[in-house]
Amino acid sequence: MKLKTLIFTATALIIAVSLCVLYSRKEGKTYFAASVAEDYSNDRVKSNTLKMRNMDIQANLKKTVNMLSKTIGSRGYMQTEALEKTSHYISSELESYGYNISFQPYEFQGNTYKNISAGITGQKKPEKILVIGAHYDTVTGTPGADDNASGIAGLLELARLLAGNSFDRTVRFVAFTLEEPPLFRSRFMGSDIYARSLKKNGEDIDGMICLEMIGYFTDRAGSQLFPLPFFRWIYPEQGNFIMFVSDFTSKKFLLRVKNGFKKGSALPVESISAISLIPGIDFSDHRSFWASGYKALMVTDTAFYRNPNYHESGDLPETLDYTRMAEVVLGLKSAIEELAGLKDSKKQ
Numbered sequence: 001m002k003l004k005t006l007i008f009t010a011t012a013l014i015i016a017v018s019l020c021v022l023y024s025r026k027e028g029k030t031y032f033a034a035s036v037a038e039d040y041s042n043d044r045v046k047s048n049t050l051k052m053r054n055m056d057i058q059a060n061l062k063k064t065v066n067m068l069s070k071t072i073g074s075r076g077y078m079q080t081e082a083l084e085k086t087s088h089y090i091s092s093e094l095e096s097y098g099y100n101i102s103f104q105p106y107e108f109q110g111n112t113y114k115n116i117s118a119g120i121t122g123q124k125k126p127e128k129i130l131v132i133g134a135h136y137d138t139v140t141g142t143p144g145a146d147d148n149a150s151g152i153a154g155l156l157e158l159a160r161l162l163a164g165n166s167f168d169r170t171v172r173f174v175a176f177t178l179e180e181p182p183l184f185r186s187r188f189m190g191s192d193i194y195a196r197s198l199k200k201n202g203e204d205i206d207g208m209i210c211l212e213m214i215g216y217f218t219d220r221a222g223s224q225l226f227p228l229p230f231f232r233w234i235y236p237e238q239g240n241f242i243m244f245v246s247d248f249t250s251k252k253f254l255l256r257v258k259n260g261f262k263k264g265s266a267l268p269v270e271s272i273s274a275i276s277l278i279p280g281i282d283f284s285d286h287r288s289f290w291a292s293g294y295k296a297l298m299v300t301d302t303a304f305y306r307n308p309n310y311h312e313s314g315d316l317p318e319t320l321d322y323t324r325m326a327e328v329v330l331g332l333k334s335a336i337e338e339l340a341g342l343k344d345s346k347k348q
Helices: 004-073 080-096 145-162 188-202 231-235 251-262 284-291 320-342
Strands: 102-108 111-120 124-134 169-176 204-212 242-246 269-273 296-300 342-344
Touching: 004 080, 004 145, 004 169, 004 251, 004 320, 080 169, 080 251, 111 188, 124 145, 145 169, 145 204, 145 284, 145 320, 169 188, 169 320, 188 204, 188 251, 188 284, 204 251, 204 284, 204 320, 242 320, 251 269, 251 296, 251 320, 284 296, 296 320, 320 342
Parallel strands: 124 169, 124 204, 204 296, 242 269
Antiparallel strands: 102 111, 111 169, 242 296
């Protein structure tokens, strides 16, 4: 009797323990499956959020390019009404993001032109300034979607994405007037006026990032041209990358921007630091900052070395790649956050 009781008790104990183990394993599997499902769900939410955010960026870029190149159109130096409409659009957009706007008016041949600026004052080192700039005029008679509505679109979108954040250093967004001929390389370029005023006031500029044509990309073989033949051995033959350009003095600054860019964008990026004798090296507003002794670089799709519509009537919004433009913006956002010392990030 005792033996039967012992056997029964042992059997019951084994069954009970087995059931507990099976239950525990089942619960463990269920818990694990739930955890995996939750992680997968979170990843999908993050992925969908990023996609939606990227789509928002693309939509904003397209909106600005269409406004400047289609609704307003040609913005040559004698087309003061068009330039004024463009100035109003830029300042209104910046104000809608919460910025205070400053204008820098100046006279040329009896007309008044103006640079437009807005910024985020640094919390730790406000005297240290990072300038992000782009010109808003065009060659007369051209719509200027890539040159340079794309640059202004990128500038405004960076301002929108960075609005409300806190930085160690000051970040300043500047839209320049009169970059194009016949004022190019003259003392009446908006950027030259601006850079000289910084120098006169003794402002401490960490560096300047110039957005000059950032919207034309193509995967066609042989689409990328070069100023010198041997460049073909160094750079890709397809025009599907963004280019960073500086002089030798600004090389370290360029590399810092490039490294920060790569952390925020999947778009291929190439770079060159060279003398201005190479055609294209100084073909935008960054040259004005070099002339005033500041470090500066140009972010560009390489202009006429890639885009067949350069300074032509065919420089239209539909020729641009807004997906890749968005990647340029995201990469520059990452670089700016790193260079300026992002303190508190608002959720985008």
